[in-house]
Amino acid sequence: MSKIIQFTDVTLRDGEQTPGVSFSVREKTTVASLLEKLGVNCIEAGFASASASDMEAIDKIARQAKSNTTVCSLARCKVEDIDAAARALAHASKPKIHMIIGCSDIHLKYKFGTTPEEMLRRIKSIISYGASTGMQIQFSAEDATRTDREFLRTVYLTALEAGADIINITDTVGYCLPHEYEDLVRNVRSWVGDDVLLSVHCHNDLGLATANSLAGIRGGADIVECTLNAMGERAGNASLEEVAIAMRVRADLMDYKDTIKAKHIYPICKAVATYSGLSVGHNKPIVGDNCFTHQSGIHQNSVLKNPSTYELFNPGLIGRTSGGELMLSKLSGRHGFEERLKELGHELAKEELDDAFTRFMALAEFRKTVSDKEISAIAQSYTSKVNHTYVLKNYQSISGSNAITTATVNIGMPGGDVLKAAAGDGPVDAIFRAIEEATGFSMKLRSFDVKGVDEGKDSLCEVRLIMEKDGRRFIGRGISADMIAASAHAYMNALNRAVQVVESFKEITSYE
């Protein structure tokens, strides 16, 4: 019988460590529901002690998860982190605490200034403490692949003896080559025996994360940790969609089973791209726009005769369709709009539905048809809303070849509405300056991208920008038929994310 490989998704934790990304609690709970639909076995939902919003998101995901889904929080090997994780996971049917500490020479020397003996003592006592919660304990020796093999063996055996249930073999800086990683996992299996669950966690610094994850599975791992769209620190993590599809396409060489329902891959990757604000590269394997596009005439001719000539798998496998998109019009009515929202996987509250329907009708009135992409963009603008500290209530912008460009904004703030005007170097600059004047919250603009949600000059417009505050980057996204309004909404979205993080970190400082 084929071995079952479990998928742990770490998009909401390692994926959120992608520079600029900071999911709101609602975005996290929405992605978690989609991950369950996708069929992952475990959701690493965040790092409970890192911020109050992570704590809240893990708690909510733990409460909403089905009884067979494991929900996990990361924790450093510290009592306060374990306590925070246990609190956040209190309502999970299957809670898991993922405990981590750096064990390579480099980490011992530069991060901890400690000796191997002292590190072993610390692991022993802190894992025992974690195990006393009664929750499943996963132990990661961070930077495992650059850790002395004999020391790594002692570390893992110490952790298991102290009560760890799962050993996660981390290629933290994406250092390993595939044959080397397979060999390491095989070695670890020989040290720990057949009954211990082994997990693999690979980063993509050398572009080998997917290859290494597959090699780790061949070496005897039971669990593979991945993110969607390969999000993650630096060059990212192993991509769930790549690993899962490679296992299907090359089932001839990889005789394994898993619980992933591949047809949900494309929709969830699209949703995560929206919520994270990070668009997927055109040539990103599996989900990039170009994956099923053929440029050369020879390829096009052959694909028309038989797609398998140049397509490795049918796009339908991952829920991609080519053409045939449904269009709604104003005649579709409220019922048609609501049904389509449901089919596209969006859940909105009653007031949001009312507002979304008004926006849909305004668009449909002006144009003849509204596409699925535009309907999704409207719906996702509600899920992407961060708990609004600042709300853009109205704006006005004046520009022209002989006019001084100015913008006026009315911002709803905790202390009441504030009206401000500013002149600027173009209408976008003017409105950003006016918002800054009104809120008194200044950030640096690091990048600004604008594109149509769909084809056609009357398509909705999407603005994504990256703002920086105190060295941290925040992605903001705005959608509107008007580019200036989309820019202003994107700015407000990034600003509210920044405020949420700043406030959340303030709270955790007092909690500690």
Ligand code: KIV
């Ligand atoms: O890459 C890494 O080492 C990690 C750990 C927290 C597991 O993400």
Ligand code: ZN
């Ligand atoms: Zn990682």
